[in-house]
Amino acid sequence: MTQRKGDASQLDTDVQAHIGRQLRAGYVDILNQPVPDRFLELLAELDRRQDPGDRDEDVRQNRSR
Amino acid sequence: MTAAPQSPRDELLVHIPSLRAFAVSLSGQIDRADDLVQETLVKAWRNLGSFTEGTNMRAWLFTILRNVYISDIRRRRREVQDTDGVFAEGVAVAPAQNGHMDLADFRNALTELPEEQREALILIGAAEFSYEEAAEIAGCAVGTVKSRVNRARNALAKRLNLDVGEIGLDPELRAALGGMPARSGSG
Numbered sequence: 001m002t003q004r005k006g007d008a009s010q011l012d013t014d015v016q017a018h019i020g021r022q023l024r025a026g027y028v029d030i031l032n033q034p035v036p037d038r039f040l041e042l043l044a045e046l047d048r049r050q051d052p053g054d055r056d057e058d059v060r061q062n063r064s065r
Numbered sequence: 066m067t068a069a070p071q072s073p074r075d076e077l078l079v080h081i082p083s084l085r086a087f088a089v090s091l092s093g094q095i096d097r098a099d100d101l102v103q104e105t106l107v108k109a110w111r112n113l114g115s116f117t118e119g120t121n122m123r124a125w126l127f128t129i130l131r132n133v134y135i136s137d138i139r140r141r142r143r144e145v146q147d148t149d150g151v152f153a154e155g156v157a158v159a160p161a162q163n164g165h166m167d168l169a170d171f172r173n174a175l176t177e178l179p180e181e182q183r184e185a186l187i188l189i190g191a192a193e194f195s196y197e198e199a200a201e202i203a204g205c206a207v208g209t210v211k212s213r214v215n216r217a218r219n220a221l222a223k224r225l226n227l228d229v230g231e232i233g234l235d236p237e238l239r240a241a242l243g244g245m246p247a248r249s250g251s252g
Binding site for chain 2: 012015016018019020022023024025026027028029030031032033035036038039040042043044046047050052
């Protein structure tokens with residue numbers, strides 16, 4: 001019933017590979033999901049409301065004061 | 066010369082899936098992750114003027130998200146001062162007793178890593194940035210990223226090894242360790 005320690009380094013390599021796969025699997029899982037509607041709506045709203053970029057907004061803020 | 070430039074909206078849209086994947090990996094919670102992504106997109110939109118065309122937009126967006134996440138943690142820490150802190154929530158799930166080393170167990174182990182180690186490991190091992198890019202995103206030296214990744218890997222390995230030692234290799238984990246081809250099988 002004793003676990004051999006001799007193959008510990010092999011196990012370690014395996015565990016490292018396992019970690020790599022798990023890490024990537026969890027990530028890819030989300031990566032492959034379709035973009036939720038809330039973000040499509042958000043981008044549409046941003047597009048409607050203001051030009052992207054810093055300066056435009058500053059100008060607007062200054063004007064509105 | 067004028068290759069019809071993508072609209073900023075489309076440009077950001079392309080990167081939403083990887084931003085979500087990064088945010089979920091960092092925070093371990095999908096709802097919170099989507100809030101982080103939302104804030105990131107709004108910030109990115111406002112600052113698109115400061116993005117240098119031709120440089121890596123994904124890295125730029127990851128940097129913003131990372132900073133949003135850090136401020137979020139700090140805010141939560143201030144709000145939750147009485148308990149063990151932010152990391153107590155959603156983490157305290159014991160490893161499965163059946164020895165089934167599934168993704169949820171792995172995520173728990175990941176969540177218990179120190180923030181900066183988890184971040185480095187995700188940037189390199191999941192998002193597949195170079196060490197140089199990861200260093201820029203995390204705002205530290207390349208060597209620091211390397212050592213954080215190593216420490217993260219060792220900590221996870223130690224924890225998984227421990228579990229393996231206690232329960233023996235269960236068939237599923239054995240299969241996983243036995244070099245099964247990756248799911249995508251793209252070559």
